[in-house]
Amino acid sequence: MANKQKQFDIQFKKDAVKFCEDHPDMIHAECAAKLGVGNSTLARWKREYKNNNNEVQFRGSGNFSSDLEKENARLRRELKNTQKDIFLNLAFESYDSKSAMIHMKVSSRIWMRTNFH
Template sequence: MTQHNKKFKEDAVAYRLSHPELPTRACAKNLGIGFSTLTKWLSLAKKHEGEVPIRGSGNYSSDLEKENARLARELRDAKDALDVLKKAISILGK
């Protein structure tokens, strides 16, 4: 997956806005990015006064998202441990 820097994203949004005669799909194709990617950046720029916020890998936009990710990992680990115990019980029960 290609990661684009903030300047590229903002330039892509500016390109789209400066070419209203072109459909968004055509702008995305000209930029070498996906249609959904460009529409997401346009939406983010609209919400954040022209800026496209970026987050690095492992960074969360809020403490709530960080806590949700931690709890999801904890739940996944607990389910994995439970599966191992179930298999051990079935093996020992034979």
Template sequence: MGSKRKVIDKEFKMNAVQYRKEHPELTYTEIADNLGVSVSSLNRWVKQFDSNQNEDSGDQSRLFRGSGNYSSDDAKELARLRKENKDLKDAIEVLKKAMRIVSSQ
């Protein structure tokens, strides 16, 4: 069966990026092996951190945000409403099909 993905928290990612910045003499492969993560993950975290630092806001709330984590209550509410809207549209389609079946008999 498939293996579960390891969930890595934001603090670990920040520490990994900081370690990379403090030890430029080490390769990404060496650091990733030491931390027990993939090289691609470490590289992605460093790029995300650098990208966030280049934006003048300095807001780190968006940094390393996983799926399902919303930037604000409004974004969370919007996602909930969109899902509810989709569910209601699906229910209407089911009812329309049922009405066609019943009316054709």
């Protein structure tokens, strides 16, 4: 079974960092355990918070450095899906044409056999 990572939204990350700040009596491991996240994950969130002048700038899943990069990735996915759809449609049209031609050939041979023998 694949090991799927949990994905946390931005609000949860903000709240987790705030929870640690609001509970200085708890050690880091206790905070992480209470929140249900790994020690290193919580440490990274706190470090990012501290490095961004106490502002939370978590990008969420995908780790894009800007909204422009995130939009480019979305457009690339959309283009790839569109290309796949076009390819599949052409493949099915080609298949339908070939099968129709084969059907016509077989039908004409059967017709000729039945009518000229």
